[in-house]
Amino acid sequence: MADLRTEPELPAYEQVKAFIRARIVSGEWKPGDAVPSEAALVQQFGVSRMTANRALRELSAEGLVDRVQGSGTRVAQLHRISSRLSIRDIHEEVAERGHRHSTRVLLVAAEKAGQGLAQSLGLAAGARVFHSVLVHLENEVAIQYEDRYVNPAAAPDYLDTDFSQTSPTLHLLQHAPLTEASYSIEACLPSAQEARELGIKRSDPCLVMVRRTVSGAHVASLARLVYPGTRYSFAGQFQA
Amino acid sequence: MADLRTEPELPAYEQVKAFIRARIVSGEWKPGDAVPSEAALVQQFGVSRMTANRALRELSAEGLVDRVQGSGTRVAQLHRISSRLSIRDIHEEVAERGHRHSTRVLLVAAEKAGQGLAQSLGLAAGARVFHSVLVHLENEVAIQYEDRYVNPAAAPDYLDTDFSQTSPTLHLLQHAPLTEASYSIEACLPSAQEARELGIKRSDPCLVMVRRTVSGAHVASLARLVYPGTRYSFAGQFQA
DNA sequence: CAGTGGTCTAGACCACCGA
DNA sequence: CGGTGGTCTAGACCACTGG
Secondary structure, eight states, rough: OOOOSSSSSHHHHHHHHHHHHHHHHTTTTOOOOOEEEHHHHHHTTTTHHHHHHHHHHHHHTSSEEETTTTTTEEEESSSOOOEEEEEOHHHHHHHHHOOHHHHHHEEEEEOOHHHHHHHHTTTTTOOEEEEEEEEETTTTEEEEEEHHHHETOTTTTTOOOOOTTSHHHHHHHSSSOOOOEEEEEEEOOOOOHHHHHHOOOTTEEEEEEEEEEEEEEEEEEEEEEEETTTTTOEEEEEEE | OOOOSSSSOOOOHHHHHHHHHHHHTTTSOOOEEOOOOOOHHHHHHTTOOHHHHHHHHHHHHSSEEEEEETTTEESSSSSEEEEEEOOOOOHHHHHHHHHEEEEEEEEEEEEEHHHHHHHTTTTTTOEEEEEEEEEEEEEEEEEEEEEEEETTOOOOOOGGOOOSSSSHHHHHHHHSSSOEEEEEEEEEEEOOOHHHHHHOOOOEEEEEEEEEEETTTTTEEEEEEEEEETTTTTEEEEEO
């Protein structure tokens, strides 16, 4: 029987998970080693098989173990620790740091989509699209230049929105439930206009995130987000 | 009874999940709306409560619904879609693209840690640390400049490793089970040496990832990874 | 073939929330 | 108080793996 003196009352499946996790992160059980079978855990801990199963299933979902039906459970090879990079509203993000967020609106208009843009948005060439360009400020310092095209079908009242009060991201999250997205992050030098609006030199490197969001059946939005490299970084934590 | 004609044989809990997920991503059920209770699902689908519970519990883990004991289950407010950014071995990454990976080793040595470095690694100032500098090539083109400090306690035989055969990341993953890590990504201009080794101009912007990895009790490694912005980008997918 | 995990059930007890 | 979710059990049948 294992020592379960962790918390006054911890669910049985959590105790089993803690027991196994401790042996993995301590290195006592190395990648590739077998983990006790469900039947063995039933014996050791005096729990039902469903409880042992839940413990192992959740550890598998967390990437700590690999399970193969008929074969067994083993400590996962590479602990591909991963972090969550999420789509967040920049207003919320700035507010969370205890800073003031404000917006400079440069453009909000309807346009005809060119060939490439229409294709990216899943529309016919020449279709009507919404276009917004704005600059986000944190404590009156520019931190993001946001150039965004929006599919009218996803947010019909996009043009009527006051983006000094709410952000495009928030508006879209609220009106077009996000189901899918893809992004890429690269390093670029800013265009003349981007540099001017961000208050940086054209030789100052920037992080550029290009993001395409999908809501249900149609592409909702295509955004190019430019961050001054000297004032912004994407940071994150990995946890096992 | 719902229409469950999705796949020939899909587990009951997956069918329940699919039923609910479909109504959420289609927008039929909006954020804040109540989701059928476990008891209701038991009725609708003719499954046991454990099965309905598993469906809702997993949807909750995926962030699609929020559950409150005693109150009920509701569609989650903002679908904080997020992607996993994982620590991968660059050799594996390049090989996966069907390209050749090779390495240019510039330095592998033991050094005395300065003040800041020692602190970052959780060692005393002046302690012995391992230092490696290498360039990773994809099809003979430089894509990453890797400058890394390693805690000897985490990988005692680091200096004896042939990094033209294996990579520091892989060596560390295999010898020091990863339990925690933090990173930041920013845009910078390369140093003179970085530019020279990467074969780019000093004015070409680069993505820089600084990564600190922890293995069990001690900090394992501190790495600075420089990617030419014109040749590399971090890309990812979000899924609901 | 025996052992493994994948799924499922029909109960059960409890803690919590809101009316 | 009734309804909710959180947990747990003691069985069960199945598909798959390996020797």
